[in-house]
Amino acid sequence: MRTSKQWWDETKADPVKLIAWLKDQYHGEITAAVRIGKLAFRFKNKTLKTIADQELQHAEWIDKLLSNRGIHGEILQKEERYWERTLPFIDLNESRLEEIAAVGAHAEKMRLERIEVIAMDEAAPWDIRETFLKIWPEEIFHAEAFTEMTTDECLEVALENHNEGMNALGLIA
DSSP, X not given: OXXXXXXXXXXXXXXXXXXXXXXXXXXXXXXXXXXXXXXXXXXTOHHHHHHHHHHXXXXXXXXXXXXXXXXXXXXXXXXXXXXXXXXXXXXXXXXXXHHHHHHHHHHHHHHHHHHHHHHHOTTSOHXXXXXXXXXXXXXXXXXXXXXXXXXXXXXHHHHHHHHHHHHHTTOOO
């Protein structure tokens, strides 16, 4: 198990890992935008619509980082290690917003630690740092918004699967 700083130091130092990570980021932002956009429509929720739009903007920014490196962002065919351990326990078409938001709150809080490490790293590639300095406050908003949409009980119920998802990513739960 590594800290976010250890992970980032390894990733930014290895061009192959850096590109793979950027591709994963693009994939994650696009799939989040789609998933959250569907929820915004289902629940007629303006906050979710804002979050989905911001995730799409993040994907565009990540695509620019990839483009600067001669690569085009795309949705990947890959194992979704975190989501495979968290989403099967809720139904995005049937579950209550509070149950779904609990999963989102945990996921966004988990991402914030890595985003902060990247945004605060003055030795990071300048364009990546600049991009993550823009993403960071919006992701704070996402974490806070999902937390406001849920209950302590729903957060507690979702915690076990969140911890399993974190472990699948090699993070300490």
